[in-house]
Amino acid sequence: MIRVTRFISIDETEIEESFVRASGPGGQNVNxxxxxxxxxxxxxxxxxxxxxxxQRLMGLAGRRLTREGVIVLSADRFRTxxxxxxxxxxxxxxxxxxxxxxxxxxxxxxxxxxxxxxxLNGKKRRSEIKRGRGAGKPDHD
Numbered sequence: 001m002i003r004v005t006r007f008i009s010i011d012e013t014e015i016e017e018s019f020v021r022a023s024g025p026g027g028q029n030v031n032x033x034x035x036x037x038x039x040x041x042x043x044x045x046x047x048x049x050x051x052x053x054x055q056r057l058m059g060l061a062g063r064r065l066t067r068e069g070v071i072v073l074s075a076d077r078f079r080t081x082x083x084x085x086x087x088x089x090x091x092x093x094x095x096x097x098x099x100x101x102x103x104x105x106x107x108x109x110x111x112x113x114x115x116x117x118x119x120l121n122g123k124k125r126r127s128e129i130k131r132g133r134g135a136g137k138p139d140h141d
């Protein structure tokens with residue numbers, strides 16, 4: 001079990017990894033070793049995710065989410081397979097942690113009487129400044 005938060009854990013068997021050849025750094029080794037990782041996590045059917053977290057996670061995944069509800073992450077930043085595996089897994093866990101945070105619901109409030117007065121006084125001061133700029137007399141004779 002992989003512990004994501006205090007309340008959310010996912011089973012290692014829910015994460016599927018496949019390895020492909022990576023582009024980028026690696027020298028002559030890059031054409032021989034499959035160091036890039038493609039991580040797949042079935043968010044739609046994961047028993048370890050509460051429904052509200054699942055919905056937020058699927059929204060966060062964006063275009064990394066397939067029609068079947070599988071999140072696909074690719075990692076090829078590093079030269080070694082181990083570091084790419086760790087990178088992909090950490091990105092998935094961070095995405096789940098972000099989805100686990102409930103959004104704060106904004107409660108609309110009314111402005112206080114003093115804040116209304118302050119706003120109107122500011123508008124009045126500004127209009128006085130602008131009125132004082134007046135057109136004045138033309139310079140030409």
